[in-house]
Amino acid sequence: xxxxxxxxxxxxxxxxxxxxxxxxxxxxxxxxxxxxxxxxxxxxxxxxxxxxxxxxxxxxxxxxxxxxxxxxxxxxxxxxxxxxxxxxxxxxxxxxxxxxxxxxxxxxxxxxxxxxxxxxxxxxxxxxxxxxxxxxxxxxxxxxxxxxxxxxxxxxxxxxxxxxxxxxxxxxxxxxxxxxxxxxxxxxxxxxxxxxxxxxxxxxxxxxxxxxxxxxxxxxxxxxxxxxxxxxxxxxxxxxxxxxxxxxxxxxxxxxxxxxxxxxxxxxxxxxxxxxxxxxxxxxxxxxxxxxxxxxxxxxxxxxxxxxxxxxxxxxxxxxxxxxxxxxxxxxxxxxxxxxxxxxxxxxxxxxxx
Ligand SMILES: Nc1nc2c(ncn2[C@@H]2O[C@H](COP(=O)(O)OP(=O)(O)OP(=O)(O)O)[C@@H](O)[C@H]2O)c(=O)[nH]1
Numbered sequence: 001x002x003x004x005x006x007x008x009x010x011x012x013x014x015x016x017x018x019x020x021x022x023x024x025x026x027x028x029x030x031x032x033x034x035x036x037x038x039x040x041x042x043x044x045x046x047x048x049x050x051x052x053x054x055x056x057x058x059x060x061x062x063x064x065x066x067x068x069x070x071x072x073x074x075x076x077x078x079x080x081x082x083x084x085x086x087x088x089x090x091x092x093x094x095x096x097x098x099x100x101x102x103x104x105x106x107x108x109x110x111x112x113x114x115x116x117x118x119x120x121x122x123x124x125x126x127x128x129x130x131x132x133x134x135x136x137x138x139x140x141x142x143x144x145x146x147x148x149x150x151x152x153x154x155x156x157x158x159x160x161x162x163x164x165x166x167x168x169x170x171x172x173x174x175x176x177x178x179x180x181x182x183x184x185x186x187x188x189x190x191x192x193x194x195x196x197x198x199x200x201x202x203x204x205x206x207x208x209x210x211x212x213x214x215x216x217x218x219x220x221x222x223x224x225x226x227x228x229x230x231x232x233x234x235x236x237x238x239x240x241x242x243x244x245x246x247x248x249x250x251x252x253x254x255x256x257x258x259x260x261x262x263x264x265x266x267x268x269x270x271x272x273x274x275x276x277x278x279x280x281x282x283x284x285x286x287x288x289x290x291x292x293x294x295x296x297x298x299x300x301x302x303x304x305x306x307x308x309x310x311x312x313x314x315x316x317x318x319x320x321x322x323x324x325x326x327x328x329x330x331x332x333x334x335x336x337x338x339x340x341x342x343x344x345x346x347x348x349x350x351x352x353x354x
Pocket of ligand 1: 231257
């Protein structure tokens, strides 16, 4: 089960990031305990044992779930058991206390919209509204129940609309803050976190590669054909790199005509083949998108991770391999393996392209 499902998934519909999620969960837990614990004790005291028990079970399930997320980094029960127990408690409470207890339904349905994934929130709220109305019917005029339902529907619709708008806004902001505006590649700020994750994986002997990529003589493209054509070349290069990578491979634009491709679980030999193909495709692809440009080639330096190696050194090895590729005449891919600091694995793309 997804550990973030309680407060939405940060990848798609999350309303809270990993840091605020912790605070929000703790806050929810405290408020719930402060509100429902006295209520459940009161119900035991006045003899409403079943209601007291349901409320207590709800609180307990919430404590277990929040503890699992915050301390153990995983779901123990999931959000469904607390949600179910809360819904049962609401309906039971209306059944016992009548109209007075219906006031609780408003904050509960609103909180559900905020905290639970969209589809589940709609389903749960639909069920709560319907069963609460049925439970309230014997205690009040049917017209009052109708007003109760309408007010709840109004409340839930507004909450859903606002949350959806905030989610979309948040997704846009998150995209803008992580991506390069020209190409859509990840920006430099995202690199550190991704490299640390890759380096952690490398420690577990899941070797992977990084490729430092640079467009050859890009300044000349700008000088001869203008900045707009230069932009078009950069966009085409990114598009072609993305076309030949898997979803899990991450492409970063470090600035200007420099890129870093972080492969997922890929050995140097495979990375070399992929980069060679990309080099060939770029040479062909640019002719189609920017016919005025004679030719565009890439120089690439690849370094495979080594268990125990410092992150900085890994990146530096890729940079050095790129430097070597440039100095060996550009339009080629160099692999830097640790045994031979400057590998001889050079593929000259000039011969394969023409
Ligand atoms: N069109 C365009 N040009 C850019 C952008 N960012 C940086 N540049 C230009 O990219 C060029 C990079 O040139 P250099 O770093 O000298 O590299 P180069 O000409 O490719 O030379 P080598 O890498 O040695 O082959 C500079 O002229 C920058 O002005 C951009 O977003 N769009």
